[in-house]
Amino acid sequence: MIARIIAGTRQLLELHHPGRNLVVFPDDVFIVSYPKSGNTWTRFLIANLVHPEEPANFANINRIIPDPEALSKRELGRLPRPRYIKSHQYFDPRYQKIVYVVRDPRDVALSQYHFHRKRRLIDDDYPKEKFVTLFVAGETSVYGSWGENVASWVATRHGRPGFLLLRYEDMMENAMREMAEVASFLGIAVTPERLARVVELSSADEMRKLEAAQAHMWSSTKDTRQDVPFVRAAKSGGWRAELPESAIAELETAWAPLMQWLSYELSLAKAPANDSRVLQATLEAPRR
Amino acid sequence: MKYGIKRAIKYLLGTDIAGRNLAVYPDDTFIVSYPRSGNTWTRFLVGNLISPDQPATFANIERLVPDAEAQSSRYLKRVPRPRVIKSHQYFDHRYPRVIYIVRDPRDVALSYYNFQRKYRQIEDGFDLTRYVSDFVGGRLSSSGWGTWGENVGSWIAARGGQTGFLLLRYEDMIADTPRELAKVAAFFGIAAPPQRLATAIERSSADHMRQLEKTQGGEWVSTKNKRDDIPFIGAASPGTWKAKLPESSVAEVESAWAPLMTRLGYELMNPPPGDARTARVVRDAAPHPVAAKGPSE
Numbered sequence: 001m002i003a004r005i006i007a008g009t010r011q012l013l014e015l016h017h018p019g020r021n022l023v024v025f026p027d028d029v030f031i032v033s034y035p036k037s038g039n040t041w042t043r044f045l046i047a048n049l050v051h052p053e054e055p056a057n058f059a060n061i062n063r064i065i066p067d068p069e070a071l072s073k074r075e076l077g078r079l080p081r082p083r084y085i086k087s088h089q090y091f092d093p094r095y096q097k098i099v100y101v102v103r104d105p106r107d108v109a110l111s112q113y114h115f116h117r118k119r120r121l122i123d124d125d126y127p128k129e130k131f132v133t134l135f136v137a138g139e140t141s142v143y144g145s146w147g148e149n150v151a152s153w154v155a156t157r158h159g160r161p162g163f164l165l166l167r168y169e170d171m172m173e174n175a176m177r178e179m180a181e182v183a184s185f186l187g188i189a190v191t192p193e194r195l196a197r198v199v200e201l202s203s204a205d206e207m208r209k210l211e212a213a214q215a216h217m218w219s220s221t222k223d224t225r226q227d228v229p230f231v232r233a234a235k236s237g238g239w240r241a242e243l244p245e246s247a248i249a250e251l252e253t254a255w256a257p258l259m260q261w262l263s264y265e266l267s268l269a270k271a272p273a274n275d276s277r278v279l280q281a282t283l284e285a286p287r288r
Numbered sequence: 289m290k291y292g293i294k295r296a297i298k299y300l301l302g303t304d305i306a307g308r309n310l311a312v313y314p315d316d317t318f319i320v321s322y323p324r325s326g327n328t329w330t331r332f333l334v335g336n337l338i339s340p341d342q343p344a345t346f347a348n349i350e351r352l353v354p355d356a357e358a359q360s361s362r363y364l365k366r367v368p369r370p371r372v373i374k375s376h377q378y379f380d381h382r383y384p385r386v387i388y389i390v391r392d393p394r395d396v397a398l399s400y401y402n403f404q405r406k407y408r409q410i411e412d413g414f415d416l417t418r419y420v421s422d423f424v425g426g427r428l429s430s431s432g433w434g435t436w437g438e439n440v441g442s443w444i445a446a447r448g449g450q451t452g453f454l455l456l457r458y459e460d461m462i463a464d465t466p467r468e469l470a471k472v473a474a475f476f477g478i479a480a481p482p483q484r485l486a487t488a489i490e491r492s493s494a495d496h497m498r499q500l501e502k503t504q505g506g507e508w509v510s511t512k513n514k515r516d517d518i519p520f521i522g523a524a525s526p527g528t529w530k531a532k533l534p535e536s537s538v539a540e541v542e543s544a545w546a547p548l549m550t551r552l553g554y555e556l557m558n559p560p561p562g563d564a565r566t567a568r569v570v571r572d573a574a575p576h577p578v579a580a581k582g583p584s585e
Binding site: 008011012020021090093138143147148152154155 | 293297299302308309378379381426431432433434435437438441442444445446447
């Protein structure tokens with residue numbers, strides 16, 4: 001009861017963090033992904049694209065591209081519009097304009113493993129097999145499982161206006177090309193020079209430097225272990241060396257059709273039969 | 289701000305409608321569907337199946353299978369566990385066990401039209417063509433639950449084929465209620481001899497529910513203070529759209545959701561232009577993917 005009184009009072013004063021209950025405006029733009037899929041990098045890229053006059057850093061990113069899990073309802077309501085908002089939510093019908101970033105779930109699982117170490121949720125010697133089993137079941141995140149999150153968006157919005165699907169791996173390979181697509185999706189005219197600047201200001205090296213200086217100022221890194229970095233390897237395919245074979249098999253068995261549609265090559269000899277026919281109907285259309 | 293105060297006080301007292309903010313328990317089972325897809329019928333069937341000693345009526349259904357969209361957080365917290373809860377929500381990862389009912393969107397649109405007349409949200413003469421456009425485009429009050437395609441697509445893509453998810457087609461339930469209810473019984477782990485199924489079905493028949501609506505419509509949260517010249521229990525027959533929906537509206541629904549409809553076995557009047565891919569979808573889906581697949585998809 002007391003908890004409810006405190007929560008109710010916070011609501012009254014609009015001091016609560018709305019999260020999924022965010023009040024959505026029709027002109028909001030959302031940067032959505034499952035956690036540990038390149039969302040922060042994309043936030044920096046888009047912030048630097050939209051506001052060339054104010055380079056993004058960990059001290060201003062929550063103002064430029066706010067996180068409804070980290071800001072209060074009052075703060076979110078006072079932002080200038082159109083707002084650019086970061087989100088990890090699975091499908092929400094109110095979101096009308098969405099940049100969705102997807103990443104190989106084998107790398108996502110590994111990245112989340114290290115992030116959980118950073119947040120002291122697991123010990124350094126926590127078995128990876130056990131972590132991956134929980135990851136596949138969706139028990140390491142409040143945003144559903146990787147497959148639920150990705151599938152819920154892809155099945156409802158892919159191929160429709162207002163939805164841009166980006167692969168983290170494509171962004172790694174050619175950030176300029178992918179950012180040109182983002183710019184055109186957002187209706188922002190850009191020169192190659194401006195794009196190059198955007199990519200440079202958001203590079204892993206630059207972000208590591210900023211993290212070293214500002215980690216204590218940012219909601220996602222303050223009060224976490226400082227010996228484990230937030231901006232980690234920033235590469236794809238780390239799972240090959242770091243994940244045990246049984247864990248790889250578990251991930252691929254859970255999400256083979258979706259992974260194949262996203263061009264994440266399976267390492268298992270034979271893909272398991274697809275048992276989600278409706279998802280497959282969505283996936284029968286080519287991705288691009 | 290005034291609205292904010294009202295809501296905060298409601299939250300404080302626990303009298304806010306649960307809806308999407310419902311506190312979910314690990315032993316909950318949800319009966320989920322888009323509105324006007326046979327949810328109330330399924331609630332009666334499940335209520336009568338689980339509590340044979342207590343026939344479901346509009347006076348007790350909110351106790352047997354409460355409605356998360358109509359009851360308060362406080363009310364739902366006090367429902368004895370394990371709870372069976374009715375919901376219209378699009379995908380929610382917290383729902384541990386889900387019976388999802390899907391119905392031909394052409395019939396859903398038509399049923400929703402009559403429902404909104406009953407609720408005095410549209411006039412009797414409201415243009416049906418425009419209504420269907422709004423239905424497809426997500427501009428009706430129902431779009432708080434997403435569009436039909438978003439609601440159905442989000443659940444089936446995220447959970448289809450997994451344990452703890454039972455997909456039922458309204459049309460299959462009409463065609464062979466005992467077979468479909470047997471799937472539900474198995475899902476709940478209830479031994480259901482034919483006699484128990486037959487009793488549950490009889491107590492949930494459209495005729496019986498119409499009788500109950502007549503005497504109890506004034507007490508039920510979903511029908512009280514609504515027009516009583518339009519029944520809540522509609523025709524309860526699939527395919528009404530063929531006679532009543534304008535051709536252009538049929539085409540509009542089909543062009544919005546063709547792949548999903550085809551996969552669910554809803555035959556299209558206007559198959560999309562015959563490229564190879566579409567032809568394959570249609571061929572693969574024949575004759576009837578869901579029924580052929582059995583209970584767990």
